[in-house]
Amino acid sequence: MLSVIIGVFFLRHTFKTAIALGFLIGLFWIIGGPSSSSRPTSARDSPDGAGGSSWGAGLRAGVVTLVIPGFTLVVLTTLMGIWIGVYGILQIITAFQIRKLLT
Numbered sequence: 001m002l003s004v005i006i007g008v009f010f011l012r013h014t015f016k017t018a019i020a021l022g023f024l025i026g027l028f029w030i031i032g033g034p035s036s037s038s039r040p041t042s043a044r045d046s047p048d049g050a051g052g053s054s055w056g057a058g059l060r061a062g063v064v065t066l067v068i069p070g071f072t073l074v075v076l077t078t079l080m081g082i083w084i085g086v087y088g089i090l091q092i093i094t095a096f097q098i099r100k101l102l103t
Helices: 002-012 014-036 054-067 069-102
Strands: none
Touching: 002 014, 014 054, 014 069, 054 069
């Protein structure tokens, strides 16, 4: 029942929902950034650079998302749209390649 109520709220208040989602994404990035730095120090010294600098990017992205959630959602939606388009094109190419192999 709670899912139905939340779903109706989301459909009736799409702008508020979008802002809330942007806010939640920002919080997850802020919380997730520092917690990912709890890896062992040997990972920070690895040659691939998998160390402690990546959490700073998540923290900054989270702060920007909290400050301007609407803009962040526009950027994320645009990037997701591009990614989905590229993914779809790759799926079509793969389907033609599989079809060629099977004939």
